[in-house]
Amino acid sequence: MARSTIRDISRVTGFSVFTVSRALGGGDGVSEQSREQILKAARELGYVVNRAAQELRRAKRDSVAVITASTSNSYYLDLMDGIQQALDPSEWTVVIGDVAVDGAYEARLEARMIQRLIESRTAGVISALTLQPEHTELLAKWDIPVVFVDSSPPPEAAHFPSVTTNNHEASLMVGQHLAEHGYKDWLFLVYPSKWSSRFGRESGLREAALHHGANLVVLETANDAASARETLARHLDGREAPPHVLIAGNNPLLLGAMELLRERAIRIPADMAVVAYDEFAWSTLTDPPITVLNEQSAEIGRRAAMMLREIIERQEAAERKGKPPSPVYLPEHHQQVPARLMLRGSCGCALHGGGRNGSFQAA
Incomplete structure:
Protein backbone atom coordinates (compact mmCIF):
# COMPACT_ATOMS: atom_id res chain seq x y z
CA MET A 1 0.00 0.00 0.00
CA ALA A 2 1.52 3.35 -1.07
CA ARG A 3 2.35 5.82 1.67
CA SER A 4 1.06 9.37 1.41
CA THR A 5 3.35 12.30 0.65
CA ILE A 6 3.21 16.07 0.99
CA ARG A 7 2.27 16.22 -2.68
CA ASP A 8 -0.80 14.07 -1.97
CA ILE A 9 -1.89 16.52 0.74
CA SER A 10 -1.25 19.43 -1.62
CA ARG A 11 -3.41 17.79 -4.30
CA VAL A 12 -6.29 17.09 -1.90
CA THR A 13 -6.31 20.48 -0.18
CA GLY A 14 -5.33 22.73 -3.09
CA PHE A 15 -2.53 24.35 -1.09
CA SER A 16 1.00 24.57 -2.44
CA VAL A 17 3.64 22.07 -1.38
CA PHE A 18 5.42 24.93 0.40
CA THR A 19 2.32 25.86 2.43
CA VAL A 20 1.62 22.23 3.31
CA SER A 21 5.21 21.79 4.48
CA ARG A 22 5.03 24.93 6.64
CA ALA A 23 1.74 23.85 8.18
CA LEU A 24 2.97 20.33 9.00
CA GLY A 25 6.20 21.70 10.46
CA GLY A 26 4.45 24.29 12.63
CA GLY A 27 5.93 27.19 10.68
CA ASP A 28 4.61 30.75 10.47
CA GLY A 29 2.69 32.26 7.60
CA VAL A 30 -0.20 29.79 7.62
CA SER A 31 -3.62 30.71 9.01
CA GLU A 32 -5.14 28.51 11.70
CA GLN A 33 -8.03 27.60 9.41
CA SER A 34 -5.65 26.53 6.63
CA ARG A 35 -3.40 24.69 9.06
CA GLU A 36 -6.34 22.72 10.48
CA GLN A 37 -7.53 21.82 6.96
CA ILE A 38 -4.05 20.59 6.06
CA LEU A 39 -3.63 18.63 9.31
CA LYS A 40 -7.07 17.05 8.84
CA ALA A 41 -6.14 15.93 5.31
CA ALA A 42 -2.82 14.58 6.61
CA ARG A 43 -4.58 12.51 9.25
CA GLU A 44 -7.11 11.14 6.77
CA LEU A 45 -4.35 10.21 4.32
CA GLY A 46 -2.27 8.58 7.04
CA TYR A 47 0.65 10.92 6.39
CA VAL A 48 3.68 10.85 8.71
CA VAL A 49 6.45 13.45 8.33
CA ASN A 50 9.37 12.38 6.16
CA ARG A 51 12.00 12.70 8.87
CA ALA A 52 10.15 10.10 10.90
CA ALA A 53 9.96 7.82 7.89
CA GLN A 54 13.72 8.16 7.36
CA GLU A 55 14.47 7.44 11.00
CA LEU A 56 12.03 4.53 10.97
CA ARG A 57 14.02 2.87 8.20
CA ARG A 58 17.40 3.46 9.85
CA ALA A 59 16.65 2.81 13.51
CA ASN A 166 -12.94 -16.67 26.56
CA ASN A 167 -15.10 -14.32 28.60
CA HIS A 168 -18.34 -16.03 27.61
CA GLU A 169 -17.24 -19.42 28.93
CA ALA A 170 -15.71 -17.81 32.03
CA SER A 171 -18.98 -16.02 32.77
CA LEU A 172 -20.92 -19.26 32.39
CA MET A 173 -18.65 -20.62 35.13
CA VAL A 174 -19.43 -17.61 37.33
CA GLY A 175 -23.16 -18.06 36.73
CA GLN A 176 -23.00 -21.76 37.52
CA HIS A 177 -21.41 -21.01 40.87
CA LEU A 178 -23.95 -18.33 41.74
CA ALA A 179 -26.73 -20.79 40.95
CA GLU A 180 -25.15 -23.33 43.30
CA HIS A 181 -25.60 -20.79 46.09
CA GLY A 182 -29.28 -20.43 45.14
CA TYR A 183 -28.97 -16.77 44.13
CA LYS A 184 -31.78 -15.73 41.79
CA ASP A 185 -31.37 -11.93 41.66
CA TRP A 186 -28.11 -10.90 39.93
CA LEU A 187 -26.84 -7.37 39.32
CA PHE A 188 -24.00 -6.93 36.82
CA LEU A 189 -22.23 -3.56 37.20
CA VAL A 190 -20.34 -3.14 33.94
CA TYR A 191 -18.23 -0.67 31.96
CA PRO A 192 -19.15 0.72 28.47
CA SER A 193 -18.97 -1.42 25.34
CA LYS A 194 -15.87 0.42 24.08
CA TRP A 195 -14.06 -2.26 26.09
CA SER A 196 -14.96 -5.28 23.98
CA SER A 197 -14.44 -7.79 26.81
CA ARG A 198 -17.83 -6.62 28.06
CA PHE A 199 -19.68 -8.51 25.31
CA GLY A 200 -18.45 -11.96 26.30
CA ARG A 201 -18.92 -11.30 29.99
CA GLU A 202 -22.46 -10.04 29.55
CA SER A 203 -23.50 -12.74 27.09
CA GLY A 204 -22.17 -15.49 29.36
CA LEU A 205 -24.01 -14.13 32.38
CA ARG A 206 -27.23 -13.72 30.38
CA GLU A 207 -27.04 -17.31 29.18
CA ALA A 208 -26.27 -18.57 32.69
CA ALA A 209 -29.15 -16.58 34.19
CA LEU A 210 -31.56 -17.94 31.60
CA HIS A 211 -30.36 -21.50 32.17
CA HIS A 212 -30.62 -21.31 35.96
CA GLY A 213 -33.83 -19.30 36.15
CA ALA A 214 -32.19 -16.20 37.62
CA ASN A 215 -33.02 -12.56 36.94
CA LEU A 216 -30.08 -10.55 35.62
CA VAL A 217 -29.98 -6.74 35.63
CA VAL A 218 -27.15 -5.16 33.62
CA LEU A 219 -26.19 -1.76 35.01
CA GLU A 220 -23.78 0.24 32.84
CA THR A 221 -21.47 2.84 34.36
CA ALA A 222 -18.49 4.89 33.27
CA ASN A 223 -15.26 2.97 33.81
CA ASP A 224 -14.07 4.51 37.10
CA ALA A 225 -14.69 4.00 40.81
CA ALA A 226 -16.52 7.29 41.47
CA SER A 227 -18.98 6.74 38.62
CA ALA A 228 -19.55 3.13 39.69
CA ARG A 229 -20.35 4.28 43.21
CA GLU A 230 -22.85 6.90 42.01
CA THR A 231 -24.50 4.59 39.48
CA LEU A 232 -24.91 1.80 42.00
CA ALA A 233 -26.27 4.23 44.61
CA ARG A 234 -29.00 5.45 42.27
CA HIS A 235 -29.93 1.88 41.39
CA LEU A 236 -30.14 0.70 45.00
CA ASP A 237 -32.21 3.76 45.92
CA GLY A 238 -34.84 2.55 43.46
CA ARG A 239 -35.07 -0.95 44.96
CA GLU A 240 -36.84 -2.26 48.02
CA ALA A 241 -33.97 -4.65 48.82
CA PRO A 242 -30.45 -5.27 47.51
CA PRO A 243 -29.95 -7.96 44.85
CA HIS A 244 -28.77 -11.36 45.99
CA VAL A 245 -25.39 -10.82 44.32
CA LEU A 246 -23.43 -7.97 42.80
CA ILE A 247 -21.04 -8.86 39.96
CA ALA A 248 -18.46 -6.10 39.43
CA GLY A 249 -17.07 -5.89 35.89
CA ASN A 250 -13.52 -4.96 36.91
CA ASN A 251 -11.35 -3.61 39.75
CA PRO A 252 -12.28 0.11 39.52
CA LEU A 253 -15.98 -0.72 39.53
CA LEU A 254 -15.50 -3.09 42.45
CA LEU A 255 -13.71 -0.37 44.40
CA GLY A 256 -16.56 2.10 43.87
CA ALA A 257 -19.14 -0.52 44.82
CA MET A 258 -17.27 -1.55 47.97
CA GLU A 259 -17.07 2.08 49.11
CA LEU A 260 -20.85 2.42 48.78
CA LEU A 261 -21.64 -0.88 50.50
CA ARG A 262 -19.44 0.06 53.43
CA GLU A 263 -21.06 3.48 53.72
CA ARG A 264 -24.53 1.94 53.74
CA ALA A 265 -23.56 -0.89 56.09
CA ILE A 266 -24.59 -3.54 53.55
CA ARG A 267 -23.00 -6.73 54.81
CA ILE A 268 -21.10 -9.05 52.45
CA PRO A 269 -22.30 -11.75 51.87
CA ALA A 270 -25.07 -11.71 54.48
CA ASP A 271 -27.04 -8.90 52.82
CA MET A 272 -25.55 -9.19 49.34
CA ALA A 273 -22.87 -11.45 47.87
CA VAL A 274 -20.11 -9.92 45.75
CA VAL A 275 -18.13 -11.39 42.85
CA ALA A 276 -15.69 -9.48 40.64
CA TYR A 277 -13.77 -9.87 37.42
CA ASP A 278 -9.97 -9.74 37.46
CA GLU A 279 -7.66 -10.76 40.28
CA PHE A 280 -5.84 -8.06 42.26
CA ALA A 281 -3.15 -8.02 44.93
CA TRP A 282 -5.36 -7.26 47.94
CA SER A 283 -8.33 -9.50 47.07
CA THR A 284 -7.57 -11.86 49.98
CA LEU A 285 -7.05 -9.04 52.49
CA THR A 286 -10.60 -7.69 52.59
CA ASP A 287 -13.20 -8.92 55.06
CA PRO A 288 -14.48 -11.16 53.65
CA PRO A 289 -11.94 -11.95 50.90
CA ILE A 290 -13.27 -11.27 47.40
CA THR A 291 -14.29 -14.06 45.02
CA VAL A 292 -12.84 -13.15 41.60
CA LEU A 293 -12.69 -14.42 38.05
CA ASN A 294 -8.93 -14.46 37.48
CA GLU A 295 -8.01 -13.93 33.81
CA GLN A 296 -4.32 -14.61 34.54
CA SER A 297 -3.29 -11.31 32.97
CA ALA A 298 0.41 -11.88 33.68
CA LEU A 330 -0.22 -16.82 11.52
CA PRO A 331 -3.18 -18.86 12.86
CA GLU A 332 -1.21 -19.64 16.04
CA HIS A 333 -1.16 -15.93 16.79
CA HIS A 334 -4.72 -16.23 18.12
CA GLN A 335 -4.58 -17.60 21.66
CA GLN A 336 -6.83 -17.76 24.69
CA VAL A 337 -5.67 -18.16 28.28
CA PRO A 338 -7.97 -20.16 30.60
CA ALA A 339 -9.60 -18.15 33.40
CA ARG A 340 -9.90 -19.33 36.99
CA LEU A 341 -12.73 -18.69 39.43
CA MET A 342 -11.10 -18.01 42.80
CA LEU A 343 -13.68 -18.92 45.46
CA ARG A 344 -13.53 -16.89 48.66
CA GLY A 345 -15.88 -15.58 51.31
CA SER A 346 -17.59 -12.70 49.47
CA CYS A 347 -19.72 -15.06 47.36
CA GLY A 348 -20.91 -16.93 50.44
CA CYS A 349 -18.60 -19.92 50.26
CA ALA A 350 -17.30 -19.33 53.78
CA LEU A 351 -20.87 -19.84 55.02
CA HIS A 352 -20.88 -23.41 53.73
CA GLY A 353 -18.42 -25.03 56.09
CA GLY A 354 -15.32 -23.37 54.67
CA GLY A 355 -14.66 -26.31 52.39
CA ARG A 356 -15.85 -24.50 49.26
CA ASN A 357 -12.87 -22.15 49.03
CA GLY A 358 -10.63 -22.98 46.10
CA SER A 359 -10.54 -22.41 42.36
CA PHE A 360 -12.11 -23.70 39.15
CA GLN A 361 -10.76 -23.22 35.65
CA ALA A 362 -12.59 -22.39 32.44
CA ALA A 363 -11.22 -23.49 29.11
Missing part, protein backbone atom coordinates in the same frame (compact mmCIF):
# COMPACT_ATOMS: atom_id res chain seq x y z
CA LYS A 60 16.95 -0.48 15.37
CA ARG A 61 13.51 -1.82 16.19
CA ASP A 62 13.85 -2.22 19.95
CA SER A 63 10.92 -0.41 21.58
CA VAL A 64 7.44 -1.79 22.25
CA ALA A 65 4.42 0.30 23.18
CA VAL A 66 1.65 -0.96 25.45
CA ILE A 67 -1.66 0.87 25.00
CA THR A 68 -3.85 0.62 28.07
CA ALA A 69 -7.36 1.85 28.83
CA SER A 70 -7.32 3.23 32.39
CA THR A 71 -4.22 2.29 34.36
CA SER A 72 -6.26 2.47 37.58
CA ASN A 73 -7.28 -1.11 36.78
CA SER A 74 -5.02 -3.59 38.60
CA TYR A 75 -5.36 -5.90 35.60
CA TYR A 76 -2.67 -3.87 33.87
CA LEU A 77 -0.15 -4.26 36.70
CA ASP A 78 -0.03 -8.03 36.25
CA LEU A 79 -0.21 -7.64 32.47
CA MET A 80 2.89 -5.41 32.51
CA ASP A 81 4.67 -7.85 34.80
CA GLY A 82 4.14 -10.61 32.24
CA ILE A 83 5.30 -8.38 29.38
CA GLN A 84 8.48 -7.39 31.24
CA GLN A 85 9.20 -11.03 32.04
CA ALA A 86 9.10 -11.89 28.33
CA LEU A 87 11.12 -8.91 27.10
CA ASP A 88 14.72 -8.50 28.28
CA PRO A 89 14.82 -4.90 29.64
CA SER A 90 18.43 -4.59 28.50
CA GLU A 91 17.36 -5.18 24.90
CA TRP A 92 13.82 -3.83 24.74
CA THR A 93 12.28 -0.57 25.91
CA VAL A 94 8.62 -0.80 26.95
CA VAL A 95 6.56 2.41 26.77
CA ILE A 96 3.06 2.66 28.28
CA GLY A 97 0.35 4.92 26.88
CA ASP A 98 -3.08 5.29 28.49
CA VAL A 99 -5.97 6.32 26.21
CA ALA A 100 -8.61 6.26 28.96
CA VAL A 101 -7.24 8.37 31.81
CA ASP A 102 -9.43 7.91 34.90
CA GLY A 103 -11.57 5.52 32.87
CA ALA A 104 -12.69 8.10 30.29
CA TYR A 105 -11.78 6.98 26.76
CA GLU A 106 -10.61 9.82 24.52
CA ALA A 107 -10.59 9.22 20.75
CA ARG A 108 -8.32 12.19 20.07
CA LEU A 109 -5.81 10.88 22.58
CA GLU A 110 -5.75 7.54 20.76
CA ALA A 111 -5.19 9.30 17.43
CA ARG A 112 -2.37 11.42 18.84
CA MET A 113 -0.75 8.42 20.47
CA ILE A 114 -0.77 6.33 17.29
CA GLN A 115 0.83 9.22 15.40
CA ARG A 116 3.55 9.56 18.05
CA LEU A 117 4.27 5.85 18.08
CA ILE A 118 4.91 5.92 14.34
CA GLU A 119 7.07 9.03 14.59
CA SER A 120 9.10 7.52 17.46
CA ARG A 121 9.95 4.39 15.46
CA THR A 122 8.06 1.95 17.69
CA ALA A 123 8.79 -1.63 16.67
CA GLY A 124 5.45 -3.06 17.80
CA VAL A 125 2.32 -2.45 19.84
CA ILE A 126 0.42 -4.43 22.47
CA SER A 127 -3.06 -2.94 22.80
CA ALA A 128 -5.51 -3.65 25.60
CA LEU A 129 -8.22 -1.76 23.73
CA THR A 130 -9.89 -2.36 20.38
CA LEU A 131 -8.30 0.44 18.34
CA GLN A 132 -10.18 2.55 15.83
CA PRO A 133 -10.09 0.77 12.42
CA GLU A 134 -8.22 3.67 10.79
CA HIS A 135 -5.48 3.42 13.41
CA THR A 136 -5.04 -0.30 12.93
CA GLU A 137 -4.83 0.34 9.19
CA LEU A 138 -2.28 3.12 9.70
CA LEU A 139 -0.03 0.93 11.84
CA ALA A 140 -0.26 -1.78 9.19
CA LYS A 141 0.71 0.73 6.51
CA TRP A 142 3.90 1.45 8.46
CA ASP A 143 4.63 -2.26 9.05
CA ILE A 144 4.16 -1.95 12.82
CA PRO A 145 2.70 -5.19 14.19
CA VAL A 146 -0.07 -5.10 16.79
CA VAL A 147 -1.05 -7.79 19.30
CA PHE A 148 -4.37 -7.28 21.08
CA VAL A 149 -4.85 -8.38 24.68
CA ASP A 150 -8.02 -8.44 26.79
CA SER A 151 -9.99 -6.76 23.99
CA SER A 152 -10.41 -8.15 20.48
CA PRO A 153 -9.08 -6.72 17.20
CA PRO A 154 -11.59 -4.62 15.24
CA PRO A 155 -13.68 -6.70 12.80
CA GLU A 156 -11.81 -5.18 9.84
CA ALA A 157 -8.55 -6.58 11.27
CA ALA A 158 -9.76 -9.89 12.65
CA HIS A 159 -6.57 -11.59 11.40
CA PHE A 160 -4.42 -9.50 13.76
CA PRO A 161 -2.83 -11.42 16.64
CA SER A 162 -4.60 -11.57 20.00
CA VAL A 163 -4.18 -13.14 23.42
CA THR A 164 -7.47 -13.00 25.27
CA THR A 165 -9.86 -14.77 27.64
CA GLU A 299 0.31 -14.96 31.46
CA ILE A 300 -1.62 -13.01 28.84
CA GLY A 301 1.07 -10.33 28.89
CA ARG A 302 3.88 -12.86 28.69
CA ARG A 303 2.36 -14.65 25.70
CA ALA A 304 1.57 -11.39 23.91
CA ALA A 305 5.12 -10.08 24.35
CA MET A 306 6.68 -13.33 23.14
CA MET A 307 4.36 -13.33 20.13
CA LEU A 308 5.16 -9.72 19.26
CA ARG A 309 8.89 -10.28 19.64
CA GLU A 310 8.74 -13.26 17.30
CA ILE A 311 6.87 -11.23 14.67
CA ILE A 312 9.37 -8.36 14.88
CA GLU A 313 12.35 -10.69 14.59
CA ARG A 314 10.84 -12.24 11.47
CA GLN A 315 10.43 -8.75 10.02
CA GLU A 316 14.08 -7.97 10.68
CA ALA A 317 15.12 -11.25 9.06
CA ALA A 318 13.07 -10.39 5.98
CA GLU A 319 14.68 -6.94 5.76
CA ARG A 320 18.15 -8.45 5.89
CA LYS A 321 17.22 -10.55 2.88
CA GLY A 322 15.97 -7.50 0.99
CA LYS A 323 12.32 -8.49 1.37
CA PRO A 324 9.41 -6.25 2.48
CA PRO A 325 9.24 -6.01 6.30
CA SER A 326 5.47 -6.41 6.47
CA PRO A 327 4.46 -8.37 9.60
CA VAL A 328 3.29 -11.91 8.96
CA TYR A 329 0.37 -13.09 11.10
